[in-house]
Amino acid sequence: MKKGQPNINNEFFLSLLEKGEKCAFETLFRLYYTKLVNIAKGYLVYHQEAENIVQSVFLKLWENKGSLKEVTNINNYLYTMTKNSCLDQLKHEKVKRNYIDNSYRIKSEIQYKFIQDEAASLLLENELESKIIHSIELLPEKCKNIFKKSRLEGLKHSEIAAQMGVSHKTVDNHIATALRHMRFHLREFISIS
Amino acid sequence: MTMLDQKIYKYLRGTATSKEEKEVQDWIVSSDQNAKRFFEIKAKYVASTLDETDVDLDPSFQGIVNAQKTTSRNGRRLPLAILKSAAILTILVGLGFIFRNTIVDSRTAPVIPGDAIILQLENGNIEVISEGGEAKVVDSEGNVLGAQQGAQLVYKNNGTSKEEITYNTLTVPYGKRFDLLLSDGTQITLNSGTSLKYPVQFLKTKNRQVFLDGEAFFNVAKDSLNPFIVNTNGLNVRVLGTKFNLSSYPEDQYVNTTLVEGSVSVYNKQDTFDSSNASLLEPGFKAEWNKYNKQILVEEADIAMHTDWLNGKIILRHVPFKNIVKKLERHYNVEIVNNNPELDEELFTASFDVETIDQVFKTFNLTYEMNYKINDRQIIIN
Numbered sequence: 296m297k298k299g300q301p302n303i304n305n306e307f308f309l310s311l312l313e314k315g316e317k318c319a320f321e322t323l324f325r326l327y328y329t330k331l332v333n334i335a336k337g338y339l340v341y342h343q344e345a346e347n348i349v350q351s352v353f354l355k356l357w358e359n360k361g362s363l364k365e366v367t368n369i370n371n372y373l374y375t376m377t378k379n380s381c382l383d384q385l386k387h388e389k390v391k392r393n394y395i396d397n398s399y400r401i402k403s404e405i406q407y408k409f410i411q412d413e414a415a416s417l418l419l420e421n422e423l424e425s426k427i428i429h430s431i432e433l434l435p436e437k438c439k440n441i442f443k444k445s446r447l448e449g450l451k452h453s454e455i456a457a458q459m460g461v462s463h464k465t466v467d468n469h470i471a472t473a474l475r476h477m478r479f480h481l482r483e484f485i486s487i488s
Numbered sequence: 489m490t491m492l493d494q495k496i497y498k499y500l501r502g503t504a505t506s507k508e509e510k511e512v513q514d515w516i517v518s519s520d521q522n523a524k525r526f527f528e529i530k531a532k533y534v535a536s537t538l539d540e541t542d543v544d545l546d547p548s549f550q551g552i553v554n555a556q557k558t559t560s561r562n563g564r565r566l567p568l569a570i571l572k573s574a575a576i577l578t579i580l581v582g583l584g585f586i587f588r589n590t591i592v593d594s595r596t597a598p599v600i601p602g603d604a605i606i607l608q609l610e611n612g613n614i615e616v617i618s619e620g621g622e623a624k625v626v627d628s629e630g631n632v633l634g635a636q637q638g639a640q641l642v643y644k645n646n647g648t649s650k651e652e653i654t655y656n657t658l659t660v661p662y663g664k665r666f667d668l669l670l671s672d673g674t675q676i677t678l679n680s681g682t683s684l685k686y687p688v689q690f691l692k693t694k695n696r697q698v699f700l701d702g703e704a705f706f707n708v709a710k711d712s713l714n715p716f717i718v719n720t721n722g723l724n725v726r727v728l729g730t731k732f733n734l735s736s737y738p739e740d741q742y743v744n745t746t747l748v749e750g751s752v753s754v755y756n757k758q759d760t761f762d763s764s765n766a767s768l769l770e771p772g773f774k775a776e777w778n779k780y781n782k783q784i785l786v787e788e789a790d791i792a793m794h795t796d797w798l799n800g801k802i803i804l805r806h807v808p809f810k811n812i813v814k815k816l817e818r819h820y821n822v823e824i825v826n827n828n829p830e831l832d833e834e835l836f837t838a839s840f841d842v843e844t845i846d847q848v849f850k851t852f853n854l855t856y857e858m859n860y861k862i863n864d865r866q867i868i869i870n
Contacts, residue, residue: 324549329541337534346543353552401513408523415531422535 309369312360320360323369324353326427331377334419338381338410340388340402348384352376370424382410494738496526500533503657503683503701505606506614536722536757542653542694603821605666607641608657610688617641617658617666625656625688633671633688640667643688653694657685660702663821665797672696673709674716679797680818681737690714703735705798708750719757723777726761727752732769733794739814746774746794756782801841809834809856820845826869831858 312319328349335345355376366372389403409415452466459466492515498504499512516526605617607625617623617636625634625643634643641658660666660678668676672690682702690696696716708716710729718725720736723743730750736743745754753766754775767775767784774789793803802819804812810832813824822845826832834856840848849860849867860869 321549324552325545328545328548329543330538332543333538333540334534337530337537346548350548350552350555354555357552357556401517405513405516405523405526409527409530412524412527412531414524415527418528418531419535423538426538 309363309366312356313363320353320357323356323373326430327373327423328353330423330426331373334374334423335377335381337419338378338406339384340399340406344384348380349377352380370427371420374420374423378410378416385410493529496529497533497738498683498701500530501685501699501701503659503685503699505608505659540719542691542697544693603661603663605661605664606659608659610654610656619664627654627688639665640669642669643671645671645673646689653687653689653691655685656688657683659683661821662818665800670698670709672711672716675707675709677705677798679703679705679735680821700734700736702737703733703797705731705733705795707731721779722757722782723754724757724761725752725754726766735794737814737818741779743777743779744774744794745769745777746789746791747771748791748795754784756784796839799841801839803839805837806835807837808832809836809852812836816845816848820848822865822867824867824869828858828869831856831869 312323331349331352332345335348336342339345339348352373356373363372385403385407388399452463456463456466492512495504495508495512499509504512512526516523605619607615607617607623609615609625615623619639621636623636623641624632625641627633631646632644633646634641636642658666658668658678660680660682662680664680666678668678668684668686670676670686670690671688674696676684676686676698678684679702682700682704684702684704685699687697692714694714696711696714698716698718700718700720706716706718706727708727708729708731712728716727716729718727718734720734721738721743723736723745725732725734725745727750730752731748732750732752733746733748734744735746745752747769749771751771752769753761754769754777755761755766759765767786769775769786772788772791773786774794776785776787777783778785790803790805793805796803797819802815809826813826816822817824836852836855838848838851840851843851845867846862849858849862852858853860858869860867
């Protein structure tokens with residue numbers, strides 16, 4: 296792992312997930328949830344399904360945590376899962392709605408083609424990745440290092456404390472700050488980005 | 489931005505009228521090339537909204553954690569949140585008809601006239617607001633959320649702690665203006681040719697957020713815990729409680745924020761808000777944001793010139809003709825075709841209120857002799 300550059304595509308998240316580390320799961324959730332919901336809204340006809348779909352994606356991620364061996368890129372994995380679930384939802388709705396709702400038909404046709412448009416997919420997936428990297432980069436420096444060591448490299452708090460020559464308590468505090476910051480930051484994105 | 493781009497943009501933001509929606513859809517499906525172009529615009533638009541949210545991460549995360557523990561009878565795990573919303577959805581579908589029927593005010597014909605003030609509800613239904621009418625906004629449970637009082641739509645704060653934000657969109661056509669009082673006490677006047685999407689009720693824990701296409705004057709109710717944010721054409725304006733004018737028509741190159749009282753921050757939509765990347769305005773100043781290079785220019789402003797539309801006036805001080813055209817079109821609901829490019833750069837100083845469009849052109853003619861013809865709603869300059 297390159298210093299100072301969080302590599303979110305690597306096996307860190309995955310290996311942590313395989314070990315059943317809840318913190319890796321929560322971190323991924325906090326980083327990705329809002330963004331995936333917005334992508335899902337872009338793919339669906341009915342926005343209100345977006346949150347359910349993304350919650351299911353995260354549930355599947357957690358349930359499949361033992362078999363993530365083939366996955367090399369967590370960003371691609373989450374994006375693709377979201378997209379496929381949206382496609383399933385569109386198919387499912389199509390059967391139900393097509394007969395009764397005229398205005399639905401044309402919207403659904405357009406969304407069908409949009410979800411299968413490769414150029415659009417690529418653009419969205421790349422944008423998602425760069426936003427995630429940006430989110431991690433926005434953490435305060437020291438906090439970020441500790442956070443990365445803990446959440447991305449999977450070091451124990453005591454190991455980080457030893458490596459960085461700070462107290463165990465300091466590490467705890469920084470991790471708490473990082474999580475708070477992410478919560479705040481991700482929430483602040485709401486209106487602010 | 490072409491007319492079409494504007495419509496696509498409104499379509500994507502959900503502020504298009506049903507007529508515009510239909511136009512955009514027809515255009516998309518008419519050729520593969522059009523579809524491709526639309527998909528590209530849409531992908532970029534979705535990319536730009538990735539971080540917009542009205543969801544709370546903590547309860548959503550808790551929902552998943554709970555779902556991991558919940559095992560349904562047949563052994564399959566189902567997210568609790570999904571079960572809950574499925575139940576709510578079922579109820580909502582059931583209430584759909586009642587909702588549709590109770591909400592109707594004095595709706596007469598199903599055809600929406602082009603010059604009507606339109607209220608679009610969360611469920612996509614469209615209501616026509618007639619001036620002097622008595623429209624009511626009612627939710628699915630029959631609670632009255634808002635009512636029309638003359639030329640104003642007033643939303644009540646009914647104090648319920650709803651978990652989800654629902655939006656209404658008010659669209660004011662050319663030649664008209666309309667007032668809105670939001671449930672938090674914020675007063676907004678919408679200028680001609682403007683759409684505003686706003687929450688019917690604000691959540692206590694959330695920023696207050698509205699979406700503007702066009703021009704409006706805001707008198708924001710003070711709430712230091714919940715900033716009020718106007719999202720508009722790539723720019724965000726963030727305030728706590730203040731009076732300001734925001735002009736952001738999709739067809740204009742600049743978004744102008746003019747501050748009358750208090751303080752506001754203006755920043756690119758792509759940026760995260762912090763005091764270093766936002767421009768803070770003082771009263772009497774305006775922030776002019778250039779859509780193309782995304783630069784913000786702060787300068788002293790002629791407040792009257794930016795706000796006199798509230799009194800039905802148009803004030804022009806050394807304004808090039810090309811910038812006046814759209815203003816007149818919106819104010820008088822006319823179409824102006826200018827075939828004289830030289831005239832575009834000509835500067836005009838004038839002030840109008842009760843004048844007819846005919847008189848306006850006569851006045852212009854005193855400064856710059858132009859060859860124009862008025863045919864009903866169309867003015868042709870050669």
